[in-house]
Amino acid sequence: MTDAAVDNEPAANVVVGRSLWGDAWARLKANRAAMFSLFYLGLMALVCIAGPWFVPHDYTTIYSDYVRTPPSTEAYPKADMVKGALDDVLKRMRVDLKDWKLEDGRATITVAGTRPIDERYLRYVDRSDTFDDARMEAKSPDGLEMTFSAAVKQQYFLFGTDNVGRDLLSRTLVAGRISLAIGLLAGVVAVTIGVVYGATAGFLGGKVDEVMMRIVDVLYSLPFIFFVIMLVVFFGRNFVLMFLAVGAVLWLDMARIVRGQALSIRRHEYVQAAEALGVRQSGILKRHVIPNLLGPVVIYMTLLVPHVIILESFLSFLGLGVQEPMTSWGVLISVGAHNIGSANWMLLFPAFFLVSTLFALNFVGDGLRDALDPKDR
Amino acid sequence: MTARETILDVRDLKVRFRTLDGDVEAVKGVNLHVGAGETVAVVGESGSGKSQTMMAAMNLLASNGEAAGAVDYRGRNLLGLSKAELNTIRGSRISMIFQEPMTSLDPLYTIGSQLIEPIRRHRGLSRSAAHEHALNLLRLVHIPEPERRMKSYPHELSGGQRQRIMIAMALANDPDILIADEPTTALDVTIQAQILSLLAELQSKLGMAIVFITHDLGIVRRFADRVYVMRRGEVVEEGEAEAVFTKPQHPYTRMLLAAEPTGHKAPPPANAPILLEGRNIDVTFSIGGGFLSGETLMLRAVDHISVRLKRNQTIGIVGESGSGKSTLGRALLRLLPSDGVIRFDDRDISHADVSAMRPLRRELQLVFQDPFGSLSPRMTVGQIVTEGLLVHEPALTAKQRDQRAVAALTEVGLDPNARNRYPHEFSGGQRQRIAIARAMILKPKVVVLDEPTSALDRSVQKQIVDLPRNLQADHGLSYLFISHDLAVVRAMADYIIVMKEGRIVEEGPTEAIFDAPRDAYTQTLMAAALDTARFRSDHGSLLPASRL
Amino acid sequence: MLLYVLRRLLTAIPTLFVIVTLAFFLIRVAPGGPFNQERGLSPEIKANLEAEYGLNDPLWLQYGHYLKNLSHGDFGPSYNLPDFTVGELFARGLPISIQLGASALVLALLLGCLLGTVAALNQNRWGDYAVIALATAGSTIPTFVIAPIIQLVFGLSWKLLPVGGWGGGAMLNKIGPVLTLALPQIAIVARLMRGSMIEALRSHHIRTARALGLSDWSVVVRHALRGAILPIVSFTGPAAAALLTGSIIVETIFAIPGVGRYFVDAALNRDYTLVMGTVVVIAIFTIVFNLIVDIMYAVVDPRVRYD
Numbered sequence A: 001m002t003d004a005a006v007d008n009e010p011a012a013n014v015v016v017g018r019s020l021w022g023d024a025w026a027r028l029k030a031n032r033a034a035m036f037s038l039f040y041l042g043l044m045a046l047v048c049i050a051g052p053w054f055v056p057h058d059y060t061t062i063y064s065d066y067v068r069t070p071p072s073t074e075a076y077p078k079a080d081m082v083k084g085a086l087d088d089v090l091k092r093m094r095v096d097l098k099d100w101k102l103e104d105g106r107a108t109i110t111v112a113g114t115r116p117i118d119e120r121y122l123r124y125v126d127r128s129d130t131f132d133d134a135r136m137e138a139k140s141p142d143g144l145e146m147t148f149s150a151a152v153k154q155q156y157f158l159f160g161t162d163n164v165g166r167d168l169l170s171r172t173l174v175a176g177r178i179s180l181a182i183g184l185l186a187g188v189v190a191v192t193i194g195v196v197y198g199a200t201a202g203f204l205g206g207k208v209d210e211v212m213m214r215i216v217d218v219l220y221s222l223p224f225i226f227f228v229i230m231l232v233v234f235f236g237r238n239f240v241l242m243f244l245a246v247g248a249v250l251w252l253d254m255a256r257i258v259r260g261q262a263l264s265i266r267r268h269e270y271v272q273a274a275e276a277l278g279v280r281q282s283g284i285l286k287r288h289v290i291p292n293l294l295g296p297v298v299i300y301m302t303l304l305v306p307h308v309i310i311l312e313s314f315l316s317f318l319g320l321g322v323q324e325p326m327t328s329w330g331v332l333i334s335v336g337a338h339n340i341g342s343a344n345w346m347l348l349f350p351a352f353f354l355v356s357t358l359f360a361l362n363f364v365g366d367g368l369r370d371a372l373d374p375k376d377r
Numbered sequence B: 001m002t003a004r005e006t007i008l009d010v011r012d013l014k015v016r017f018r019t020l021d022g023d024v025e026a027v028k029g030v031n032l033h034v035g036a037g038e039t040v041a042v043v044g045e046s047g048s049g050k051s052q053t054m055m056a057a058m059n060l061l062a063s064n065g066e067a068a069g070a071v072d073y074r075g076r077n078l079l080g081l082s083k084a085e086l087n088t089i090r091g092s093r094i095s096m097i098f099q100e101p102m103t104s105l106d107p108l109y110t111i112g113s114q115l116i117e118p119i120r121r122h123r124g125l126s127r128s129a130a131h132e133h134a135l136n137l138l139r140l141v142h143i144p145e146p147e148r149r150m151k152s153y154p155h156e157l158s159g160g161q162r163q164r165i166m167i168a169m170a171l172a173n174d175p176d177i178l179i180a181d182e183p184t185t186a187l188d189v190t191i192q193a194q195i196l197s198l199l200a201e202l203q204s205k206l207g208m209a210i211v212f213i214t215h216d217l218g219i220v221r222r223f224a225d226r227v228y229v230m231r232r233g234e235v236v237e238e239g240e241a242e243a244v245f246t247k248p249q250h251p252y253t254r255m256l257l258a259a260e261p262t263g264h265k266a267p268p269p270a271n272a273p274i275l276l277e278g279r280n281i282d283v284t285f286s287i288g289g290g291f292l293s294g295e296t297l298m299l300r301a302v303d304h305i306s307v308r309l310k311r312n313q314t315i316g317i318v319g320e321s322g323s324g325k326s327t328l329g330r331a332l333l334r335l336l337p338s339d340g341v342i343r344f345d346d347r348d349i350s351h352a353d354v355s356a357m358r359p360l361r362r363e364l365q366l367v368f369q370d371p372f373g374s375l376s377p378r379m380t381v382g383q384i385v386t387e388g389l390l391v392h393e394p395a396l397t398a399k400q401r402d403q404r405a406v407a408a409l410t411e412v413g414l415d416p417n418a419r420n421r422y423p424h425e426f427s428g429g430q431r432q433r434i435a436i437a438r439a440m441i442l443k444p445k446v447v448v449l450d451e452p453t454s455a456l457d458r459s460v461q462k463q464i465v466d467l468p469r470n471l472q473a474d475h476g477l478s479y480l481f482i483s484h485d486l487a488v489v490r491a492m493a494d495y496i497i498v499m500k501e502g503r504i505v506e507e508g509p510t511e512a513i514f515d516a517p518r519d520a521y522t523q524t525l526m527a528a529a530l531d532t533a534r535f536r537s538d539h540g541s542l543l544p545a546s547r548l
Numbered sequence C: 001m002l003l004y005v006l007r008r009l010l011t012a013i014p015t016l017f018v019i020v021t022l023a024f025f026l027i028r029v030a031p032g033g034p035f036n037q038e039r040g041l042s043p044e045i046k047a048n049l050e051a052e053y054g055l056n057d058p059l060w061l062q063y064g065h066y067l068k069n070l071s072h073g074d075f076g077p078s079y080n081l082p083d084f085t086v087g088e089l090f091a092r093g094l095p096i097s098i099q100l101g102a103s104a105l106v107l108a109l110l111l112g113c114l115l116g117t118v119a120a121l122n123q124n125r126w127g128d129y130a131v132i133a134l135a136t137a138g139s140t141i142p143t144f145v146i147a148p149i150i151q152l153v154f155g156l157s158w159k160l161l162p163v164g165g166w167g168g169g170a171m172l173n174k175i176g177p178v179l180t181l182a183l184p185q186i187a188i189v190a191r192l193m194r195g196s197m198i199e200a201l202r203s204h205h206i207r208t209a210r211a212l213g214l215s216d217w218s219v220v221v222r223h224a225l226r227g228a229i230l231p232i233v234s235f236t237g238p239a240a241a242a243l244l245t246g247s248i249i250v251e252t253i254f255a256i257p258g259v260g261r262y263f264v265d266a267a268l269n270r271d272y273t274l275v276m277g278t279v280v281v282i283a284i285f286t287i288v289f290n291l292i293v294d295i296m297y298a299v300v301d302p303r304v305r306y307d
Helices: A020-030 A032-054 A079-093 A119-127 A168-204 A206-220 A224-235 A239-267 A269-277 A281-318 A329-338 A345-372 B050-057 B083-089 B111-123 B127-140 B146-150 B159-171 B189-206 B217-223 B241-246 B251-258 B325-332 B354-361 B381-392 B398-411 B416-420 B428-440 B458-475 B486-492 B510-515 B520-530 C002-029 C043-053 C059-071 C086-121 C126-140 C143-157 C171-202 C204-211 C216-253 C259-268 C272-300
Strands: A096-103 A106-112 A131-139 A145-152 B006-019 B022-035 B039-043 B065-073 B094-097 B177-181 B209-214 B226-231 B234-240 B274-288 B296-310 B314-318 B339-344 B364-367 B446-450 B478-483 B495-500 B503-509
Touching: A020 A032, A020 A345, A032 A168, A032 A345, A079 A096, A079 A106, A079 A119, A079 A131, A119 A131, A119 A145, A168 A206, A168 A239, A168 A281, A168 A329, A168 A345, A206 A239, A206 C002, A224 A239, A224 A281, A224 C216, A224 C259, A224 C272, A239 A269, A239 A281, A269 A281, A269 B364, A269 B381, A269 B428, A281 A329, A281 A345, A281 B381, A281 C143, A281 C216, A281 C259, A329 A345, A329 C143, A345 C126, A345 C143, B006 B050, B006 B209, B022 B039, B022 B050, B022 B065, B022 B209, B022 B234, B039 B050, B039 B217, B050 B065, B050 B177, B050 B209, B094 B159, B111 B127, B111 B146, B111 B159, B111 C216, B127 B146, B127 B159, B159 B189, B159 C204, B189 B217, B189 B520, B209 B217, B217 B241, B226 B241, B226 B251, B234 B241, B234 B251, B251 B458, B274 B325, B274 B478, B296 B325, B296 B478, B296 B503, B314 B325, B314 B486, B325 B446, B325 B478, B354 B364, B354 B381, B364 B428, B381 B398, B381 B416, B381 B428, B398 B416, B398 B428, B428 B458, B458 B478, B458 B486, B478 B486, B486 B510, B486 B520, B495 B510, B495 B520, B503 B510, B503 B520, C002 C059, C002 C272, C086 C126, C086 C171, C086 C216, C086 C259, C086 C272, C126 C171, C143 C171, C143 C216, C171 C204, C171 C216, C204 C216, C216 C259, C216 C272, C259 C272
Parallel strands: B039 B209, B039 B226, B094 B177, B177 B209, B314 B478, B314 B495, B364 B446, B446 B478
Antiparallel strands: A096 A106, A106 A145, A131 A145, B006 B022, B006 B065, B226 B234, B274 B296, B274 B339, B495 B503
């Protein structure tokens, strides 16, 4: 807007002005990558939180018949697997196979043994992961031969199973809950520490600021992870400690950003103008400082969360993070990494979930940064 | 005037920028020409396109800009040349210096190496020969101790010295044309005068043409042979300098010339009470120091100053940057800690703490220099203007506050609907009005105006000067008007205090100071700012140095 | 300049002291730690510890011993491998880790700067977009995902590289780990350099250089690049820290017998002295490295020397 000779604008028809937040929201909406990522994140959260209730498997159930089965959209057991499962069952029943056939999802099996076969042995059939609903059809008069039928249980393992025989889909989703929860919560911890520290340093200024920032500089250059691991080793794997440790590593960047903002806001003349009006410190904080601090804090929080998730995954990968029976994407990836070549799906599915979530968070963060602080790229 | 050969001919130049909000046409078909050895001024306000015209000629536009038309230098169209061909002309036949001396030199290389580089590039001299030439250049621009300075880094020099070095670099290869894009705008008035006289001296020695881009009509009058007046990307008037000044044709030119602040302020009656008084004020800052980083320097920003402001009086405090005038203003309002006695309305407030000062704040207001930074960006104009009411009249309802906002905005000449909009939707002049409204809504007694017009164009300045004057008459206010712009201060104030490096150099009634300054520094200041004598006589010879 | 170095040293030494002292006390305080008599100690360890640390002496005397031992590079015996001292284990693993880390650092800086400059010079064209995409991928995907994928693709599918192991320092064995270590840093440096270069190219003194008719080479390399490098120099410190962190993962996955791997094993097996020793060594190394980086920065930027 330029000043010409005539300064007064004609009465605008627009009575409500467009605030900087309004401008920012419009810019964000125009950024397709960011909006798509936002949508994707929402979807991911929904799937991880609600998904496990819709998957027929529990994430801890072990299917000993289905150890390291590859992912498939078709139902298990595949035709060639039934015989193997049958052999396992019969071995436990200590009987020999005479004949069997598969029809319409039910198997009819004839077995013979050296001793009379008790009907109760059919329990073994029910306990199997492959068969269900065992019914005795016929028994020879001497009890040495029996014919029974059982339904073949249809299971779907869309992501396959892991080393122990647990469904990977449900495990991945449940792991997602943990990873996202820790990401969010530890992120809040890091943000809180960072904001408080940075704001204090920035607003108090002077010697206090110098000392506080020197500390940050020193800490920044140390590979914090070693200290965190050291603490975990010495004091055991405590869930709360995990939070604090993860948050404690990552607050430094936030502190720096907030302190920089605080310093620049303090120097801005609108703060001095408010002081000249006699506004109290609380009023200045409420009306001038916090609204202008919010922008960068929000931006860096969205960029912080992926770091938190990575850090938690890092610790879990090494075996120093979440413990059984809980699981996180880091744990799954760790196990998957050990099984490449023979069971690639164990690595690829959780890795995909983790990496796509991280990408989405980064795009949202970048989008927010461009929207709230547009500088020529 | 002997006919000069035209060496630069700009024909129908258009410059366009591609931005996120669409295409912006900065220059819309400009024609101008420069003759050998003459001084041509291109005058305009911000947004007129004066800089972009010359940047286009030198192919220095930003990456999203494109130029069309012809810029003929001695018959060759600069716009059509390849990079390599253009580089034989830039820096050797046509040179350019810029507005920001503080950032225009490379901070990582010595002065010597930066001088030598263009010399060797264009003349192919050996190192030692180039070194010699560089030394001569430094002497030409009157840099003391040239040998030592060759090894200095830019951050060791002042703004004025850096600009001299820029000039030396630009003239290293004896160009035909020197383009100077607002070279003195960022410098203090006295330094400005030195740089301008240096340019005049160099022109008479070396005979190059100068294209002088500026918004300051005073400089144009003293310096240029011919003038082009630009507005919104077009040339609206051109002609010989004297002619344009004495008989302007275009209404815009007339308006620019008329925008010089006029009028004067009558002094208050002799028995007017003293409202605000400061006795022996000292303000000291500590610079540097801190944990382990060397000693702390104490800077005496305000040194033993006494001021007496009467009711209905306007005291103008003038000085250059670093004089301490802004610091004094804030110290008197108790926004900065200081030593000495401060009295307001017959009360001693020298040691009043924040809560004691709070009720007094409504009577002591401050308008800042920067209209862009002094309004909180995330509050509406209405909220900004009425914030003071939240503190001082908390009993008001929201509706009542809104009414007061309407009244305040109307009084400063803004549409009341503005109160629902945000600061970034307004221009600089409008924002300054908002800032004034914010101060006036509390009905203060004393207002400190800290360089209120410095960030504004000349044409807008006049309005921002008239406004406080009218308000003063209506409400019986007293002002402390702080500025480095002598023309503005002369129109606003009835009493002047001249400051330099924290001390009062001279003070007295306005006309006395302006007509007959006694102190040497005051005289220099007046001469630099207000002298209408030309830097060069009409015959091109240099005027005696004592005149300046 | 000398003053500058001295001042930097002055901040470094107290930090070191704090870390070392913390280490000393942590070891004694940790539940189930080697100095905690509740844990059943093997007689060898006990004897070793008593000899080294004089466990019945008053605390301050023990601290003195500890410092003295440290200054000789003696970190005590390994808790789980009592035949070896921590020092000996370091001597084996350190050269390997340093080789990998240094290679990765050099690769990251060179390639990152190159890519960043290319991106800046081709802003908003396909060269720029390609670099930005690469940089985003490199800095988002964690090392512990990249490593197994490299093993999968280059090791198992295409059979170009060995899947793991040090192979006595064979070149092929080094490619996988160095690449994995370097990738995230290449991404960050490229991004940093791009931004820095873009800003430098827009700066006023570059405008001056162009106005003086200097060649593109001179403008870009002599002037813009030199200024743009400054943030990269500063970043070398945190980059080294990130590489140390990364080495933990890389050495574990690629089965490299370096310090990172020892550290992980020690952590999982509660080998307190080894864990402690590693942390102290890492801290010392980082602080010294950052000191060097600070000095390098002062060499490149004359404005800082007079601070």
